[in-house]
Structures are given as C-alpha cells and as structure tokens.
Amino acid sequence: MSGPSTYEPKTGIERWLDSRLPIVRLGWDSFVDFPTPKNLNYWYTFGGILTVCLMVQILTGIVLAMHYVPHVDYAFASIERIDRDVNFGWLLRNIHAVGASMFFLAVYLHIFRGLYYGSYKAPREVLWILGVVIYLLMMAAAFLGYVLPWGQMSFWGATVITELFGAIPLVGGPITEWLWGGFAVGNTTLNRFFSLHYLIPFLIAGVVGLHIWALHVPGNNNPTGISVKSSNDTLPFHPYYTVKDGFAIAVFLLIFAFFVFFWPDALGHADNYIEADPLVTPAHIVPEWYLLPFYAILRAVPDKLGGVILMFGAIAVLFVLPWLDTSKVRSMRYRPMAKWFFVIFLLACLGLGWAGAELPDKMVPGLEAIGVDFLLFGRVLTIYYFAYFLVILPVLGFVEKPTERPASIDASVTGGKSAAPAAAPAE
Amino acid sequence: MTDETQTHDGDGETRRDFIFIAAGVTAAAGGVFTLWPFIDQMNPAADTLAQSTTEVPLDSLDEGMGITVMFRSRPHFVRRRTAAEVTEATDVDVARLPDNDARNVNIEDGAPATDENRSAVTATVADGVEVDPAYARSILVTGANCTHLGCVPTGGEGDYDAWFCPCHGSHYDTAGRIRRGPAPENLPIPPMTFSSPTTLVLG
Numbered sequence: 245m246s247g248p249s250t251y252e253p254k255t256g257i258e259r260w261l262d263s264r265l266p267i268v269r270l271g272w273d274s275f276v277d278f279p280t281p282k283n284l285n286y287w288y289t290f291g292g293i294l295t296v297c298l299m300v301q302i303l304t305g306i307v308l309a310m311h312y313v314p315h316v317d318y319a320f321a322s323i324e325r326i327d328r329d330v331n332f333g334w335l336l337r338n339i340h341a342v343g344a345s346m347f348f349l350a351v352y353l354h355i356f357r358g359l360y361y362g363s364y365k366a367p368r369e370v371l372w373i374l375g376v377v378i379y380l381l382m383m384a385a386a387f388l389g390y391v392l393p394w395g396q397m398s399f400w401g402a403t404v405i406t407e408l409f410g411a412i413p414l415v416g417g418p419i420t421e422w423l424w425g426g427f428a429v430g431n432t433t434l435n436r437f438f439s440l441h442y443l444i445p446f447l448i449a450g451v452v453g454l455h456i457w458a459l460h461v462p463g464n465n466n467p468t469g470i471s472v473k474s475s476n477d478t479l480p481f482h483p484y485y486t487v488k489d490g491f492a493i494a495v496f497l498l499i500f501a502f503f504v505f506f507w508p509d510a511l512g513h514a515d516n517y518i519e520a521d522p523l524v525t526p527a528h529i530v531p532e533w534y535l536l537p538f539y540a541i542l543r544a545v546p547d548k549l550g551g552v553i554l555m556f557g558a559i560a561v562l563f564v565l566p567w568l569d570t571s572k573v574r575s576m577r578y579r580p581m582a583k584w585f586f587v588i589f590l591l592a593c594l595g596l597g598w599a600g601a602e603l604p605d606k607m608v609p610g611l612e613a614i615g616v617d618f619l620l621f622g623r624v625l626t627i628y629y630f631a632y633f634l635v636i637l638p639v640l641g642f643v644e645k646p647t648e649r650p651a652s653i654d655a656s657v658t659g660g661k662s663a664a665p666a667a668a669p670a671e
Numbered sequence: 672m673t674d675e676t677q678t679h680d681g682d683g684e685t686r687r688d689f690i691f692i693a694a695g696v697t698a699a700a701g702g703v704f705t706l707w708p709f710i711d712q713m714n715p716a717a718d719t720l721a722q723s724t725t726e727v728p729l730d731s732l733d734e735g736m737g738i739t740v741m742f743r744s745r746p747h748f749v750r751r752r753t754a755a756e757v758t759e760a761t762d763v764d765v766a767r768l769p770d771n772d773a774r775n776v777n778i779e780d781g782a783p784a785t786d787e788n789r790s791a792v793t794a795t796v797a798d799g800v801e802v803d804p805a806y807a808r809s810i811l812v813t814g815a816n817c818t819h820l821g822c823v824p825t826g827g828e829g830d831y832d833a834w835f836c837p838c839h840g841s842h843y844d845t846a847g848r849i850r851r852g853p854a855p856e857n858l859p860i861p862p863m864t865f866s867s868p869t870t871l872v873l874g
Binding site: 426457526545 | 719816821823
C-alpha cells in the first residue's frame with residue numbers, strides 16, 4: 245500500500261483486470277512483496293491471529309443467528325435448543341463463546357506487545373489509535389453478545405452496565421431509558437442489543453482495514469524499535485511471515501480447540517445457565533474475565549460518577565498515550581528503567597483483574613496480616629495504572645538514559661556481519 | 672471566464688453567498704430531521720409508556736414480613752415493619768444521612784428523608800377509606816433496584832439491619848435510605864394509594 249509497486253501482471257487476464265481494478269496488485273503489494281523487518285518475533289504474530297479470530301466470530305455468529313430468538317421468553321430456550329437439538333449447534337456455540345475469550349486473549353497480547361516495543365510512537369500514532377478504537381468496539385460487541393443468552397449474568401450485567409450511564413449528571417436518566425427503550429432492561433433492550441451485536445463485527449472489520457492501511461504506510465515496528473534503513477533490514481512478507489504467522493495461528497488454534505472441546509464453560513459463569521430473573525440478583529456478579537480490570541477500577545472509587553469517569557478514563561488515556569511517552573527510544577529493550585515499570589504495569593493489570601473477580605471486602609491472600617482487602621488492593625493498582633501513563637512515561641523520557649542500540653535492524657540480527665552487503669546496492 | 676465573473680462581481684457574489692448559506696442550512700436542518708427518527712425510535716414506545724398499576728394486598732403481611740412485587744417492569748419491596756424497625760429509622764438524625772431527600776413522589780420534591788416522609792403514611796387515601804396511621808407508618812414500599820447500578824439488595828442484611836446490595840456493598844436502613852456504600856440516593860418511593868385499609872395500589 246506504500247512505496248512503488250513491484251507487481252507485474254503475467255497473463256493477459258491479469259493485465260486486463262489490473263488496468264480496470266488493480267485489486268490483485270493491492271493484495272500483492274500488501275501481503276506478498278510487502279517489505280517487513282526481518283527480526284519480528286512471535287509477539288508480532290497476533291495481528292494475523294486476531295484476523296482469524298474476527299473471521300471465526302463472524303462466521304459462527306452468522307449461523308448462530310439463524311437459530312437464536314431475540315425475545316425474553318424464548319432467548320434462553322433457543323440457546324439450549326442450539327446446544328441440544330441443532331445439528332452441530334453445540335460446536336458452533338462453543339466456538340463462538342470460547343472465541344470471544346480467545347479474541348481478547350490475543351488482543352491483550354497484541355496491545356502489551358505494542359506497549360513494550362513502543363509501537364504507538366511516531367509515526368504510528370494513528371495506527372495505535374485505530375487499534376484502541378477496535379478494542380473499544382470489541383468490548384461493546386462482547387458485552388452485547390453476553391446479554392443475548394438471557395441468563396442471570398446476562399440480565400444483571402446489562403443492568404449494571406447500562407446503569408453506569410445513569411451517573412451522568414442531568415441527562416443520565418433519559419439516556420438510560422433511551423438505551424433500554426423502557427424503564428428497565430427488557431425485551432426491547434434484548435432486541436436492540438441483538439441488532440447491534442450483529443452490526444459491530446462489520447464495523448470492526450472496516451476499522452481493521454484502516455488499521456492495516458495505517459500499518460502499511462510507515463511499515464511494521466520491530467523488537468529493536470529502530471526504523472528500517474535499507475532493504476537489508478527487511479524480508480518480503482511472503483513466504484517469511486505468512487509461514488511464521490501460519491505456524492502461530494496453528495498453535496493458537498490448538499489452544500482454542502482445547503477449550504472448545506474439553507473446557508467450554510471454563511471462561512464463563514455458571515449463573516448464566518439460570519434464566520434471567522429481574523427479582524433476584526446473583527450473590528456475586530462479575531463481568532467476563534477480560535473486563536475485570538475495568539470493573540476493579542470502577543469499584544475502586546466510592547463515588548458513582550467518579551467510578552464511571554475513572555473506568556472510561558482508563559481506556560481514554562490509551563488514545564493520548566503516543567503523546568504521553570516522551571522518550572525518543574521506541575523499544576523498551578533499550579530502556580533500562582521503563583522496562584521494569586512496564587513489568588510492574590503488566591502485573592498491575594493482572595492484579596486489577598484479580599481484584600475485579602473477588603468481593604471488595606475479602607482479604608487478599610498473603611496480605612491479611614497488614615489488613616489489605618481487595619478494595620484497597622484495587623485502589624493501589626488503579627493508582628499505578630494511571631500513574632504509569634500520566635506520570636511515569638512522561639517523566640522517564642527526561643530522566644532515563646537509554647542503553648546502546650544496534651546500528652540497524654540487520655546489525656541486531658547478524659551482529660553487523662552482513663554490514664558490507666548493506667553498503668552495496670540493495671538488489 | 673474570469674472577466675465574465677468579474678462583471679457580475681457585486682450582486683453575483685452576494686447571490687452566491689446566499690445560495691451557499693441557504694443550501695448549507697437546509698442540508699444541516701434536513702440532516703437533523705432525518706437523524707431524529709433514528710434516535711427517537713430507541714426511546715420507550717407508546718405501549719411501554721402506557722404503564723399499568725399494581726395492586727398489593729397487605730393483609731397477608733404480618734409484622735416483619737416483606738414481599739417483592741413488580742411495578743412498571745421493576746421489582747419493588749413491600750414491607751410491614753416491626754415497631755422496633757420504625758423506631759430505629761425514626762431515631763436517625765436526617766441531617767447526617769448521605770441523601771437527605773425523601774425521594775418520595777407522593778410528597779413535595781426535596782422533603783427531608785425522615786421515616787414519616789418515607790413510609791406509606793404519605794400515600795394518597797381513596798375516598799371513603801379509613802387507614803390506621805400507625806399501620807400505614809409501618810408499611811414501607813420502595814424500588815428494589817440499588818441506586819448505584821441497579822442490583823436487587825438482599826433483605827435482612829447489612830450494617831443497618833435492612834438491605835445490603837451484594838454487587839458493590841451499599842447498606843440501606845429500615846426506611847430504605849442509603850447509609851453507607853457507593854449508592855448515591857435513597858431507594859425511590861413509587862406513587863401509592865390506599866384503595867382499602869389493607870390494599871395499596873402502586874401507580
């Protein structure tokens with residue numbers, strides 16, 4: 245998508261098509277001959293894995309919609325029917341439900357990869373922002389989809405999340421009624437959630453197109469964070485990265501299949517196999533694992549509006565991250581201090597997930613002696629979460645002394661041995 | 672071409688400006704009018720707005736008993752409180768409550784959250800019906816969705832012997848008032864009418 249095209253149509257038909265719709269040229273320049281840094285490690289395979297995840301969700305989702313009934317009286321039963329009576333329904337539903345978790349697992353690894361190697365920095369700010377947009381759309385799709393089975397967690401999850409908007413001063417009440425289409429989560433709500441759940445994956449596919457476009461203008465970042473300087477630093481995408489991505493996808497699908505076939509309910513909640521009941525809230529309601537850190541941030545604040553602002557702020561801060569990190573060095577491989585703050589940040593995010601899963605007044609195992617309950621635990625980690633973006637990264641750029649970086653991507657791989665050919669004409 | 676336009680300079684540009692602004696305004700207004708049906712269709716529909724009333728027979732309730740009824744698609748607590756519970760709620764200094772607003776649509780807005788202002792004493796009484804004030808005082812009807820994020824609190828729990836919300840730890844007292852936790856408001860009191868000495872109509 246950038247740079248001079250190397251595509252040469254070989255047959256008459258290709259030439260005919262190329263002068264009318266150069267779609268083969270686009271594919272060739274984007275996914276065959278696209279110059280890619282030659283030092284990409286396996287953390288860089290999650291883009292391809294995520295594309296597979298999106299396709300799996302869309303395909304299984306389209307067929308599940310052929311059997312699902314978006315009505316409060318039938319939704320729960322229609323899911324059971326899919327599980328028991330529809331041919332291979334059990335398989336398709338398990339793939340779709342497990343697929344949501346696998347999608348988030350992959351996207352978190354993809355995001356943390358970007359955070360560690362500084363992939364959000366110039367000239368990739370727009371690429372990063374588009375990624376955060378996709379992540380937001382994913383969370384919306386996951387939330388809406390979780391409501392559809394109309395179990396207890398579906399209903400109460402929908403109630404709690406939509407009531408968040410009630411915290412907005414003045415317009416909060418009208419907005420929640422607008423979201424519900426009534427005075428509580430009900431049939432109207434389920435109908436529209438189904439409609440939107442079907443829409444969002446296609447929006448995601450559109451933004452993924454922009455994400456890849458924005459990737460192909462500056463090209464891939466890489467573990468050294470050093471820009472590509474000569475063709476010696478790169479390899480054509482095909483076959484080198486199609487094969488590497490393909491292998492990673494195969495391993496990923498093995499893990500995916502393990503959950504689908506052997507442990508399909510491991511990542512869900514048993515309460516969601518009880519049909520929705522507006523009269524009884526389950527004793528312990530929690531979101532799906534991939535939203536737990538944000539739930540912990542929400543609970544960390546004793547004030548309703550404050551909690552909501554902080555929770556949305558946790559995602560909003562990602563949008564401005566490219567301008568918060570003041571360091572000139574992209575990759576944390578060469579940032580001796582940032583590297584450790586990053587590790588703590590990673591642990592803090594995992595800890596927030598843990599805090600979100602537990603009751604707030606329960607003591608943290610191992611910290612009972614000093615009286616730390618999960619509420620306090622979550623509060624401390626919330627402070628670190630925001631400090632990482634708003635204090636640590638802005639300040640580190642000025643106080644940290646980066647270690648020596650290799651002269652080029654090529655030098656980092658070969659130790660400089662192929663430096664001589666680099667000086668020669670590239671081809 | 673350039674000369675041509677320059678000859679019509681003065682009025683030509685004014686006319687063009689007018690057409691440009693008029694077209695822009697028309698497009699913008701048209702856009703808003705087109706958008707509005709798509710936004711408004713999500714608001715509660717006419718049949719949803721045609722809310723019914725819920726009749727609650729109280730004679731089956733002994734002292735200290737409570738039931739949960741559905742009113743306007745939301746659960747509501749109906750409780751006949753013991754004398755001790757009423758006293759406990761009455762003895763609270765309302766000025767020190769997190770929310771000193773009765774949140775009761777049966778009385779004027781912003782009335783203080785005293786136990787009297789929260790109880791069914793504030794209910795309208797139908798013509799020709801005699802209600803024992805002490806009995807009405809013991810009845811408490813509130814919305815059953817926590818004012819934090821809408822979970823249904825469990826009864827007989829919490830630090831104030833009434834309701835405790837398991838979701839995020841809000842404690843309510845025997846008058847359904849928020850005492851501790853993240854919930855910002857007291858549980859709301861729905862519109863109530865005594866249609867007989869022991870029948871309460873919500874709505």
